[in-house]
Amino acid sequence: MARQVNQQNQWWIFTAVVLLSFMSTLTSSIVNIALPVMSRAMAVPTAQVTWVASSYLIVTCMFLLPFGKLGDVLGKARVFKIGTVIFTIASLFCGINLGFVWILIMRAIQALGASMTLSTNAGIITETFSKEQRGLALGSFGSVVALGSIAGPGLGGLILTCLPWNYIFWVNVPVGIVAIILGQIVLPKAEATAAGRIDTWGMLVLIFMAGSLFMGLILGQQAGFMSLIFLSLMIATIILLIMFINLEKRAADPVMNFHLFSNIDFSLSLLATILVYGINFVVNIIEPIYLEQNRFITTDLAGLILISFPIIQIIVSPFAGWLSDRFGSHRIAAISLAMLIISQAGLASVNHTTPLLILCLWLGFVGLGNGLFQAPTNVLVMNSVSKDQLGVASGLLGFSRNTGMTVGAIFANILLFTGISMNLGHSTNDYPVAQPGTFIFGMRFTFWITTAIFVLLFIVQIVVNFKRKNA
Template sequence: MSTKEVEWDGIPVPRRYWAILAIAMGITVSVLDGTIANVALPSIAGDLDATPSMSIWIVNAYQLAIVVSLLSLSSLGDIWGYKRVYIAGLLIFSVTSLVCALSTSLTQLTVARVFQGFGAAALASVNTTLIRIIYPRRFLGRGLGINALVVAVSAAGGPTIAAGILSIASWPWLFAINVPIVIVALILSCKFLPSNPVKDSGRTFDWKSGIMNALTFGLLIFSIEGFTHDMNWKVLLPMIAAVFVIGYFFVRRQLSQTYPLLPVDLLRIPIFSLSVGTSICSFVAQMLAMVSLPFFLQHTLGKSEVATGILLTPWPLATMIAAPLAGKLIERVHAGLLGGIGLSIFAGGLFLLAVLADKVSGVGIALFMVMCGFGFGLFQTPNNSILISFAPQNRSGSASGMLGMSRLTGQTTGASLVALMFVMFPVDGTYASLYLAGIFAFVAAVVSFTRVSLPEPELLRGNAKKKS
C-alpha cells in the first residue's frame, strides 16, 4: 500500500464559494426528501390506491437505504475519490427523483425511493470531507458551520416547504423540483469540486464488511420500527437476536481491519466517541421535538395549521444565525465548551416549551423556539468540527460517514420514541415527548462539557494558535 501525502490547505476564492454552493444544493435536497413526503402521504396513498400503513414505506424505504449504505459509501469515497462519489450520488438522485415524480404505483414509487436513498447516502457520506478539503485549515469551522446550517434548516423546514409546494401543485412536484436543482449542483460539482489530495493506491473495498454493515443497521432500524408499531414478538425477537449476532461479528471483523468500515480506530479516541454520542442524543432530542410539536401546538394548544407553521419557523431561522456564528467562535473557544453551552440552551428551550407553552402567548412560544434553534445550531458546528478534524486526511470519509450515521440514528430513534410516548401516554404524549427531548439534550450537554478537559484535534488547535 502506498499513500501519497500532499500538503493541502483548501482551494482559493471564488472557486471555493462555487464548490460550497454545489455541496449545499445537493445536501439540501437529500435532507429535505427525508421529510418532505410526510405531508403528502395521504394524497399519495389516495392517488396510488394504497393503504395509509403501506404508504409509510415511501418514507421508510428512503431512510433505510441511506442507513444501510452510508458507511460503505464513505469508505468508497476514501478509495475512489470524494468528488467521484458525490457526483455519482447527484446523478442517481436526479434520475430517481424524476422516476418518483412519474411513478404510477406504490411499488414503483417505493423502489425509486430506495435508489433515491442510495443517491442521498452518497451525498451525505462525503459532504463534510469535501468541506475539509475545500476550506483552508484556519477556516474549517466556518465551512462546517455552513454545512450544519444547511442540514439543520433543511431537516426542520421540510414540512413547511412541502406545504408550500402542495398549496400550488400536486405531490409529484415534491420530487420533480429536485431535478433542476440537482442538475445545477452537478454542473458546479464537475467544474469546481477538488479531487482527493490524498489517495491510497493499494486499498480495496471490504465487501464482506459492507454486507454485514447493511444487515446490522437495516435489522436495527426494522427492530426499532417494529417495537413502536406493535410487531408480533415472534417476528421481532428473532430480528433483535440477529442484530446482536451479526453486529458482534461485524464489530469483531472491524477490529482486525487496517481501514475498518465502522471506524472503531477513531471511536477509541475519547473525544471522538463522546462527540458521536452527543450528536446522536442531540438529533434524538431534535426529532422528538419536531415530530411532536405539530401535535402539541394543534391538538393541545388548539392552534391552526397556519399558526403552527408560523410558530415553528423561528427554530430554523435561529439555527441560520447560530451555525455560522459557531463556525467563527470555534476558532477561539474549545469545541466542548461551545457545544455544551449550545445544548444547555437547547435543553432549556425544550423544557420551557413543555412547562410554559400553554401558559404564554404565541410570542412566548416563538421565543422558546428561538432558544431551541439557536442552541442546536451553536452545538452542531463545533461537534462536527471535532469529528472531522480528528480523522487523518485519508480517513476523512470514515469520519464523515460516522457523522451522517449519528444524525440518522438519532433521527430514527427520536421519531420512534415519539410513537412510543403516544402509546404509553395517550393523553399527554406530546408533553412526554418534549420532556424526554429535554432530558436527551441535557444529558448531551453534560457529556459535552466533559470534553473540555480533553485535547482538541491538532487542526482546531492550529486554528486557535493562528488567531492568538
C-alpha cells in the same frame, strides 16, 4: 497544488456540495405531505404508502458508512459526483407513476444516490477549507442542511396546491443538474486518501446490519416493540454487529477503524449528535399535539410558531462556526448544551395557560442551542480523524443524525404516553381528550427527562474539557 486549487474555488465547491446535500435532505421530508395524495392516485392504502418515505430512510442509512469508506478509498469527489447523477435521474423517474412497486424501487435508487452525497459532503468541505475557516464552512453547511429538513412540508404544500404530486420529486431535477454541472467544473479530481483493498465482506455485513436496525425500528413503531418482527430484527442486528466486529478485527483494511472511538472528542461528539437530533424530534412531535389538540390553535398558526426555532438555528449556525474558529469548538459546544438545557427545562414548565410568547421563547432557545451545536460538533468529529478517515467520519456523522431522528421519533411517544399513563393510573396509547391536564403531565414528564439527558451530557462535556486543560 490540490490545496491551492481548493482555496481558489472553495466557496464554489461548497455550493456544489451543499446544493445536493440540501436536496437529499429536503426529499426525505417533502414527500411526507404528499403521501395521502399519492395513496389516492395509486389506489394504495395509507399504511402501505408510508413505505415511500420509510424506504428512503432505510436505504440511506444502510449505505452511509460503506460509501464513506469508499470515498476514502476511491476519492470523495468521485463518489459524490456519481451520487449526484444517480440521485437526479432517480428523482426524474420517481415522478413517473408506473405503480407502487416502481416508486419504491426508484426511491431506493434515489436513496442510494443520496447516501453517496451525504457520506462524503462533510469530508469534502473539511479537505477544502483550512482549519481557520472550517468552523464557518461546516456551520454554514449545517445551516443549509437544517433548512432542507424544515422546508420540506412548506414547499411540498405549495407544490401540491399548484401542481400534481409528481413535482414533489421533479423539483430535485433542475437543482441536481446544476449541481452536476457545477461539480464537474469546480470539484477537484478524485484522489484516494486511503490505500488498501476494499473489505467487501465487512461492507456487506455492515449494510445488512444497518438495514436490520432501521427496518426493526420502523416496524416496531407500527407493530409494537414486543412484536415478533421487531424482536427478530433486533436479534439479527446484534448477531450481525458481533459478526462485523469480528470481521473488522481480522481485516487488513477494515471498513471501520474502531480505534477512532478511543478519541473522546470523536465519540462524545457522535453521541451528542444522536441525542440532540433525537430530542429535536421529540420537540417536533410533541409540540404540534400540544398546540393543536390541547390549545386548539389553528394549523397555520401552529406552523408559524414551530418554524421559529429552525429559523433561529439556520441564522445562528454560520455565526457559531465563526465563534468555533475564534474561541474553540469545545467551549462553544458546552455553551450550546447549556442553551439546550434551558430550552428543555423551559418546555417542561409549559401548561395549557402558558402565554404563546413564552412558549416561543423556549422554542427560541431550542433553535439557539441547535444552531450553536452544529458547527463545533462537526468540527470536533472531522478534526479528530486523519485525512484517510474523513469519509468514514462523514458517514458516521450522517448515520448519527439519522439514528437520532429515528430513535427520537420512537421515544417521543414512549415517554409521552408513559407520563400520561402514570397520571391516569393505567396504561394508554391514546390522547386523553376528556382530560387535557393529563397530556400536560405527560408532556412535562417527557421534557424533564430530556432536560436530565442534556444535563448529564453537559457534565460529561465539562469534565472532559477540564481534564484536557489539566492534562
